[in-house]
Amino acid sequence: MASLINLKTFTDKRGNLTVIERAVPFDIKRIFYIYGVDDSERGGHRHHKTIQAAICIRGNCTIYNDNGRDECTFVLDSPDKCLLIRPEDWHTMYDFSEDAILMVLASEYFDANDYISTPYVYQYSRV
Known part of the structure; x- marks a missing residue:
């Protein structure tokens, strides 16, 4: 299941410096960021192989x-919060603030064949 980690941040009178090196459990092969999002939902997939680390560097x-067993919702509202998203985590991103910039670090280069767009289907009601 996805999990939050706090990134090491140094603060003094000049401002803040947040460090990502050695904070994520994979070598970073791809970096992208999402911004200017309206009320749309992004994502809607999981992966065969890719691990991701999501950081909302501005806004929230x-x-x-949903990893097929558990469901959880995370609010990213600080640039020192990092959400580790495992390959089995079917995820969606939504409720972007107008100024939000969501940066994502990925363990793999883009590969369309790594994406699984079908959400988990449950045999019984999860009520």
């Missing part, structure tokens, strides 16, 4: 995760 957004 919400990320829903």
Whole structure:
């Protein structure tokens, strides 16, 4: 299941410096960021192989995760919060603030064949 980690941040009178090196459990092969999002929902997939680390470096957004056993919702509202998203985590991102910038670090280069767009299907009601 996805999990939050706090990134090491140094603060003094000059401002803040947040460090990502050695904070994520994978070598970073791809970096992208999402911004200017209207009221749309982004994501809506999981992966065969890719691990991701999501950081809302400005503003805030919400990320829903479902690993087929558990569901959880995370609010990213500080640039020192990092959400580790495992390959099995079907996830969507939504409720982006107008100024939100969501940066994502990925363990793999883009590969369309790594994406699984079908959400988990449950045999019984999860009520």
